[in-house]
Amino acid sequence: DADVTQTPRNRITKTGKRIMLECSQTKGHDRMYWYRQDPGLGLRLIYYSFDVKDINKGEISDGYSVSRQAQAKFSLSLESAIPNQTALYFCATSDFQGAREQFFGPGTRLTVL
Amino acid sequence: QKEVEQNSGPLSVPEGAIASLNCTYSDRVSQSFFWYRQYSGKSPELIMSIYSNGDKEDGRFTAQLNKASQYVSLLIRDSQPSDSATYLCAVNPGGSYIPTFGRGTSLIVHP
Numbered sequence: 528d529a530d531v532t533q534t535p536r537n538r539i540t541k542t543g544k545r546i547m548l549e550c551s552q553t554k555g556h557d558r559m560y561w562y563r564q565d566p567g568l569g570l571r572l573i574y575y576s577f578d579v580k581d582i583n584k585g586e587i588s589d590g591y592s593v594s595r596q597a598q599a600k601f602s603l604s605l606e607s608a609i610p611n612q613t614a615l616y617f618c619a620t621s622d623f624q625g626a627r628e629q630f631f632g633p634g635t636r637l638t639v640l
Numbered sequence: 641q642k643e644v645e646q647n648s649g650p651l652s653v654p655e656g657a658i659a660s661l662n663c664t665y666s667d668r669v670s671q672s673f674f675w676y677r678q679y680s681g682k683s684p685e686l687i688m689s690i691y692s693n694g695d696k697e698d699g700r701f702t703a704q705l706n707k708a709s710q711y712v713s714l715l716i717r718d719s720q721p722s723d724s725a726t727y728l729c730a731v732n733p734g735g736s737y738i739p740t741f742g743r744g745t746s747l748i749v750h751p
Contacts, residue, residue: 569743
């Protein structure tokens with residue numbers, strides 16, 4: 528079984544709709560992250576959380592919100608989706624201890640029409 | 641602003657050759673350095689990590705770190721077509737431990 532899972536894997540929605548992307552992990556890591564990836568722009572950090580009570584904005588948080596429901600769950604919401612939020616979204620985790628390398632989920636491909 | 645720079649490529653090498661991928665970073669206090677491989681449409685996968693100056697070898701992969709010159713490189717020996725992917729360099733600065741990613745280098749290994 529995958530250590531970091533994301534649902535849905537693909538989603539097509541319309542402008543103005545609210546959408547939630549979910550991430551779950553079984554690695555027991557404290558830290559979780561949401562990234563978006565666009566062609567040619569690399570990975571950009573949206574939000575990150577170091578524990579259940581800690582939520583921090585990344586470099587491109589406008590138009591997004593998050594919820595850390597438990598150590599293992601971190602959800603990303605688009606309150607009112609717009610076409611330029613069309614992208615590949617990744618959830619990642621890392622351990623508080625150790626090298627802090629990140630482990631990525633399989634990604635969600637989101638298309639906003 | 642902390643920056644991580646990579647040549648976007650594509651870097652094209654013949655099968656069996658050595659592929660050399662480079663990454664420079666701006667934050668002098670960076671402590672941890674990672675290379676991820678990403679196939680098209682898939683998620684990044686960690687392939688190497690390095691923390692101290694010098695070389696670190698793992699199979700066909702060698703990571704090289706030079707903190708004085710602020711660069712980290714990845715060598716892939718005996719390149720295979722299955723190595724064709726985008727390689728992302730990530731640097732963890734001191735303090736916040738939020739990694740900064742480069743935009744990646746596309747590698748094409750042709751038969």
